[in-house]
Amino acid sequence: MKEVGSNKTLLEDLIEYIDNQEVDEIKIIKGNESDEIELKKYIEKAGAQYANIYFIYTRINDKSEWTLRYIGKSKSGRVKDRLKNHFLGVGKDHGTKSRYNDVMKELEYGHQLGLKFICIDPDSLRNYFEEELIESFRGKCLWNYKPPANK
Numbered sequence: 630m631k632e633v634g635s636n637k638t639l640l641e642d643l644i645e646y647i648d649n650q651e652v653d654e655i656k657i658i659k660g661n662e663s664d665e666i667e668l669k670k671y672i673e674k675a676g677a678q679y680a681n682i683y684f685i686y687t688r689i690n691d692k693s694e695w696t697l698r699y700i701g702k703s704k705s706g707r708v709k710d711r712l713k714n715h716f717l718g719v720g721k722d723h724g725t726k727s728r729y730n731d732v733m734k735e736l737e738y739g740h741q742l743g744l745k746f747i748c749i750d751p752d753s754l755r756n757y758f759e760e761e762l763i764e765s766f767r768g769k770c771l772w773n774y775k776p777p778a779n780k
Contacts, residue, residue, distance in 0.1 A: 644765055682759055682762070700762050
């Protein structure tokens with residue numbers, strides 16, 4: 630029987646839920662003039678979801694497995710803003726911490742991008758679960774970690 634108050638059990642359930650979700654592929658190719666328009670449409674659609682934790686995935690092609698690259702959070706209803714930061718570079722010159730450069734590198738390599746979303750309710754718990762999820766996927770979400778500084 631599941632322990633109601635056990636964070637580990639809740640976290641394991643959450644990870645299983647995330648693993649079972651399909652990755653929503655973003656259909657863009659770097660250099661295609663219509664990409665920015667398509668990307669803006671995608672962000673509007675994705676941003677309409679009531680989500681506060683999101684997952685960025687990449688893959689080499691349609692036949693390869695998706696690889697988790699980044700776990701991020703946003704206040705509920707603000708996911709659209711974070712996606713604009715990561716995929717359009719909005720706010721990158723104003724100190725916004727985004728993965729825009731990482732996303733652009735993946736596109737330069739010709740890789741595909743995808744997303745998953747979840748909603749943690751109440752919203753005040755999103756920070757806790759984001760940190761726990763990052764720790765659970767340690768070694769898999771490469772963009773969440775900075776290499777150790779050389780001394």
